[in-house]
Amino acid sequence: MQQSSSRNYEFETGIYRPPSEGGSASLLLRMTRNCPWNHCTFCAMYKSEKFELRSPEDIIQDINVMHEIYLQLKKISMQQGKEGLITTKIFDQFLKKAPELYFHPGISMLFNWLAVGGKTVFLQDADSLIMKTDHMVQVLKHLKTTFPTIQRITSYGRSRTIVRKSAIDLEKIRRAGLDRLHIGLETGDAALLKKIKKGTTPEDHVKGGQKAMKAGFQVSEYWMPGLGGKTLSQDHAKNTALILNQINPHYIRSRPFTPRPGTIFFEKASRNELERLTPKEQLLEIKQTLDALDVTSKVCFDHAGNYWPAPNGRLLLSQSYEGYQFPEEKQNLLGLLEKGIEHYS
Ligand code: SF4
Structure with missing residues (x-):
């Protein structure tokens, strides 16, 4: 036995x-x-x-x-x-x-x-940088010593939390082994940030993103196409690009808005009170955002929510984790979006 x-x-x-x-x-x-x-209205x-x-x-x-x-x-x-x-x-x-x-x-x-x-x-979980710096450094050092095969360590981090950390603390954490920060930007539009109760401002996003970049982290910023519905679509696109241009992160990742069960948006959607973008309008908004980007980031669609079909029936956009390198692949990507938009016309 x-x-x-x-x-x-x-x-x-x-x-x-x-x-x-x-x-x-x-x-x-x-x-x-x-x-x-834990207050963002779109997050469950x-x-x-x-x-x-x-x-x-x-x-x-x-x-x-x-x-x-x-x-x-x-x-x-x-x-x-x-x-x-x-x-x-x-x-x-x-x-x-x-x-x-x-x-x-x-x-x-x-x-x-x-x-x-x-x-x-x-x-894990949503905002590890909220820990005391010394505690985080202690854990990171132990982790790297225990498993010397580790090549990359990443974490979620809120812009607000990064703003509150001193540059010295961020550098200590970076040197102890944390390589990449995944930051939920969602939007660069002040009114929309307030509406979704993100608990941060466009200024915080810029400051947090720039501080993370300066401390030597690889920065991934996540934005949410469609989050502002039809009314705020243009402001959302324009102001998101504006903020991303100031950060110029390593990665910009698209997470199209979808109402999740357990959120106010989901309740509204069930009562038909939510003004959601059509797939064509989503692509138009993404095109507007990307058109206004002046960055050297990789723009990624590495999530199933980026589902639009190409005219040949395949996926319109690559879901690679490394995405499209800007500015080299910007025109190619805008051309793909144009094709996708025509497909819906
Ligand atoms: S989106 Fe991020 S910060 Fe906002 S409630 Fe969800 S986990 Fe927390």
Whole structure:
């Protein structure tokens, strides 16, 4: 009979991460629980959940547990003559020894991460920079020492939180190993930011984005085409481009607006009170935004919400995580959008 492990393999895993982190099979390390702001009217991600900081000791304990699992997998692999290679078969054998992990929400994630070489990490949940700088540095250093294979660490960060951090603190965090920040810009329009209760202003977005860039982070800014409906569409497009031009982030990622269950927008949509853009109007708004961009960013449509068909029936826009390099590919992209718009005419 197979002996069950008496070790404590507990570690926490949150739910959300950007699609690009799933694509690179990132380790998900939970630094905080949920969102410290939690008021954005379009967002349902953490709505029913309370924000909590986690202590550095608890996070470090999670890292140690994951490392212990790695050592066990490696040991089985060596015993099987696989020279440390972690395969599905090795994982299955390990699970037989630790059946308590069968239903663990993070065990497949950890296995996939180790199997592809343990290279990238995403820090959960919504705004890790809200942690005390020293705590974050302590965790990052321990993480990198424990898993020397790590090549990239990324996190969500709110513009408001970045504005509040000193330049010195941001540099400390960057030097300790955090490489990339995913920032929810949504829009650069002041009235729309207020309407969606983003808790930030266009000025904060610029200041936060520029500070992150100056501290040496790779910056991904997410914008939400269609968020302003028909009335604010033009202002949304124009002012978003204006703000992005001032930041000139490494990545600009499109996340078209869709009303999510559990939000005010969803209730309005169910009562037919929401003035949503048609697919053609979405493309027109995106074209207006991109036309006004004067950046050297990569513009990405790496989410299923960017679904518009091309005349040949395929997807109009590439959903690559690396997107379209501006300014080199700007005209090509505008041409594709034009074709998509004609398709709907
Ligand atoms: S800050 Fe982000 S996670 Fe928090 S409510 Fe707004 S969109 Fe949602």
